[in-house]
Amino acid sequence: MITQRSICLFSVLLVALLPPCAAAVPNTHISVIVSLVDNVSQGIVPVPAKIGNGDDPRNNLYWGALYGVKTFLSKADGWRKLGCEKEISDTILERCEFAWKDKLTVTADAYRGSRIDQAMLDFMQQAATPPNAKEREMVVFIGHDGLMDEQNQSIIERFPKHAGHDKQAVVLACLSEEYFSEHLQAAGSKPVVTTFSFMAPEAYVLEAIARGFANQASEGELRNSAGAAYAKYQRISAKAGKSVFIAKNSN
Numbered sequence: 353m354i355t356q357r358s359i360c361l362f363s364v365l366l367v368a369l370l371p372p373c374a375a376a377v378p379n380t381h382i383s384v385i386v387s388l389v390d391n392v393s394q395g396i397v398p399v400p401a402k403i404g405n406g407d408d409p410r411n412n413l414y415w416g417a418l419y420g421v422k423t424f425l426s427k428a429d430g431w432r433k434l435g436c437e438k439e440i441s442d443t444i445l446e447r448c449e450f451a452w453k454d455k456l457t458v459t460a461d462a463y464r465g466s467r468i469d470q471a472m473l474d475f476m477q478q479a480a481t482p483p484n485a486k487e488r489e490m491v492v493f494i495g496h497d498g499l500m501d502e503q504n505q506s507i508i509e510r511f512p513k514h515a516g517h518d519k520q521a522v523v524l525a526c527l528s529e530e531y532f533s534e535h536l537q538a539a540g541s542k543p544v545v546t547t548f549s550f551m552a553p554e555a556y557v558l559e560a561i562a563r564g565f566a567n568q569a570s571e572g573e574l575r576n577s578a579g580a581a582y583a584k585y586q587r588i589s590a591k592a593g594k595s596v597f598i599a600k601n602s603n
Contacts, residue, residue, distance in 0.1 A: 380488045380566050382458045384558065385475045386421050387495030388412045388445070390465025395501040406465015409446045414495055414553065415462045419585070421494065424555035425450045425458065431559070443467045456566035468498040469507050480512035480539035483519045490520040490565050491541070494553045497525035499532065514540035522546070522561055522574075524553035529599070544571045545578050551596050556585045 390406025391398045398404060403413040410416040416423055425448075426433045434449035434457075443464055450458040463471035475493040483489040498504045516537075522545040523532045529546035536543040545561055560581035564574045575597040583593025 379486065380456045382456065382490045382492060382562055382565065383478055384421060384458060384460040384492045384494060385463060385471050385478070386414050386460060387463045387468045387471040387493070387498065388465040389414050389496060390468075393466040394468060394496045394498070396496050407445070409462040412462070412465075414555075415446070419554035419556060421460050421555045421558065422446070422448050422462070425460070425559060428559050430563075443470050452562060452566055456562060458562060463495075468496065469504050471495065472498050472504070473507055473510060476511045476535060476539055479519060479521045479536055479541035480514040481519070482514070482517040482540070488565075488568075490522065490544075492522040492524065492558060492561070493528075493532075494524045494555075494558065497523075497528055497531055500526070508535065511535050511539065513538050516540045516542075518542045520544045520565070522558075524551070524557055526550040526553075542571075545574050545597060547596055548599055549596050551582065552586070554585065556581045 388406040388409060389396065389399060389404055389412060391401065391404035393406060399413055402411050403417050405412065409422070412420060414420050418424070422436070425431050431450055431452050434451055436446055436448040438446050440447050440461070444461045445464055446462040448460050450460070452458070472493065475491060478491040499508070517540045519541045521536050521541040521543050523543065524545075525532075525547065527547060527550065529548050533543045533546050557578050560577040561574050564577045569577065576594065578597045579594035580590065582588075582596055583590050586593065
């Protein structure tokens, strides 16, 4: 006679006998901090005024323009926008959630351009926070390399320190290997994609890295994907694209 108790015991035994590959796959998530480009407050070569207003995410080069994070991920193949919320705070002007297939979710925050200092601090804080044991996590900074500007040097003293935990970190900004990698390592994080030259930190690079991360690509594969995407959209050679993300003396 089959009883409720026997069914329950059978279910327990079935779960116990399942091979390890049948266990739940950890959630995969990327947090993206986008410092809106700002002609007034950042030490950059000015861009056209319409896309260089750090108070206007809708038109900003790194958010609402053609290759901005919000616009590009909303239209890229395999991606869908889950929703956006404006005016999260005086500093975070918009937050959007995206998903790629059934493998990955992305939370992207658009920071007011004049608050690039806070954007960098928040990025470093996230990098220093150990990943959730049930998730695969990556944190990404996109924007001007504010550590190149004299007025931001004092915030380095406020960067957190932490024992190594290997949360993967990406910095899509000019010369970020030189300016960020040491601090990320001190925060316990693993800088898997940084840059070795000046570059345009546009969303096609983020999109390529995100897909690679979702598919558990290695650091070398992530850098190669970034270089290939950069070469494609910048219309430069594959070698030139690769050199942005891979040191010349690397194999």
